[in-house]
Amino acid sequence: MNKGLLSFVLAVGGLAAFHIGLFPVFTPKEIGWVFNRYVYYLLFAFYLVFIHVGLRLKPPMALRALYVWGMGFYFYESILYPPVPWTLFITYMTMWSIGTFLYISQDPLTFREFRAPIVKVIVGDYKLARMVIFVALPFLVGFGTYKALYPHFEEPVELRTVHPAPPATTRVHGKNYTLEGLNNPFRTDEQDNYKDSFPFLDADKQEYMKSVTEGGTIFFQNCHFCHGDQLNGLGMFSHVFNPTPANFIDPGTIAMLRESFLFWRVSKGGPGLPNESTPWSSAMPPWEEHLKTEEIWKVILFEYWYTGWHPRTFDTESSAGKE
Numbered sequence: 001m002n003k004g005l006l007s008f009v010l011a012v013g014g015l016a017a018f019h020i021g022l023f024p025v026f027t028p029k030e031i032g033w034v035f036n037r038y039v040y041y042l043l044f045a046f047y048l049v050f051i052h053v054g055l056r057l058k059p060p061m062a063l064r065a066l067y068v069w070g071m072g073f074y075f076y077e078s079i080l081y082p083p084v085p086w087t088l089f090i091t092y093m094t095m096w097s098i099g100t101f102l103y104i105s106q107d108p109l110t111f112r113e114f115r116a117p118i119v120k121v122i123v124g125d126y127k128l129a130r131m132v133i134f135v136a137l138p139f140l141v142g143f144g145t146y147k148a149l150y151p152h153f154e155e156p157v158e159l160r161t162v163h164p165a166p167p168a169t170t171r172v173h174g175k176n177y178t179l180e181g182l183n184n185p186f187r188t189d190e191q192d193n194y195k196d197s198f199p200f201l202d203a204d205k206q207e208y209m210k211s212v213t214e215g216g217t218i219f220f221q222n223c224h225f226c227h228g229d230q231l232n233g234l235g236m237f238s239h240v241f242n243p244t245p246a247n248f249i250d251p252g253t254i255a256m257l258r259e260s261f262l263f264w265r266v267s268k269g270g271p272g273l274p275n276e277s278t279p280w281s282s283a284m285p286p287w288e289e290h291l292k293t294e295e296i297w298k299v300i301l302f303e304y305w306y307t308g309w310h311p312r313t314f315d316t317e318s319s320a321g322k323e
């Protein structure tokens with residue numbers, strides 16, 4: 001067998017055997033310092049040198065250049081850990097290619113030797129190779145263009161539903177609540193007349209104001225860290241969360257929700273959100289673990305009182321719309 005061909009077969013076959021057979025052994029789950037991937041890489045390099053020196057193969061310059069370049073590629077592509085980003089990979093490979101070229105062109109002799117097979121393919125007596133390459137080349141370019149132009153269909157971006165449909169019922173502190181028609185027990189005025197007045201000035205609304213004040217205490221003990229002391233979602237911890245804590249001043253949050261919805265949200269928090277509200281995990285804690293049922297209702301009452309919003313109710317007019 002031609003020595004150059006033998007060298008090529010041994011190198012490629014060796015790489016396959018090393019990569020499939022030995023590489024997994026050197027990359028165990030626990031990172032050891034003897035059996036690591038760099039030792040493996042050195043072993044493979046030794047193997048290459050060893051077969052060439054041992055069998056006196058003396059591969060031609062072009063093949064040697066291919067080995068040097070290929071070893072660099074293999075290192076950055078598979079060995080180096082953790083993997084580098086592709087921009088860095090290209091930078092490294094550019095430098096490695098320049099290095100390989102310097103190695104080839106170290107003197108005119110080696111350079112001529114390197115060029116010889118290429119020249120022979122283009123104009124010399126490697127006729128078969130010439131035919132194969134010049135037929136395959138346009139096809140390769142065509143295929144590359146096709147791949148590049150073919151439209152890619154990407155997965156649709158998952159949009160997080162900020163206000164998912166609530167469940168029909170929710171169980172808080174061992175009691176089942178049907179959310180439909182559920183009202184805040186501390187909203188004492190059936191007609192809800194205080195929405196337009198200043199209840200804190202109104203002597204008649206004392207009972208209501210007592211609940212609001214208690215709710216405020218609960219809010220400032222538990223919620224303002226995230227939702228802010230002005231209920232604008234800018235609490236001192238708010239900046240580290242994604243999604244950010246709800247801004248209750250904003251007309252897009254509690255102003256368009258029912259109190260029963262809030263009751264469910266405050267009780268169950270982020271962990272209680274249905275799948276459509278992922279992928280971001282909400283930092284909102286499930287307050288049923290820390291607050292009593294009535295405390296949850298009171299803090300909700302406070303949020304509406306403070307912001308001046310009026311909750312959506314179950315009367316015919318507003319329940320026609322959707323949550």
Ligand code: HEC
Binds near residue numbers: 227
């Ligand atoms: C650790 C931070 C944190 C704390 C403390 C916290 N929340 Fe939240 N809350 C969030 C985040 C983040 C969201 C937005 C994501 C979501 O909807 O779950 C949120 C959302 C909400 C919503 C939903 C608003 C809407 O528009 O759907 C309500 C209601 C709410 N919080 C009430 C409270 C109450 C009441 C308390 C105190 C008892 C509280 N939160 C304490 C982080 C917090």
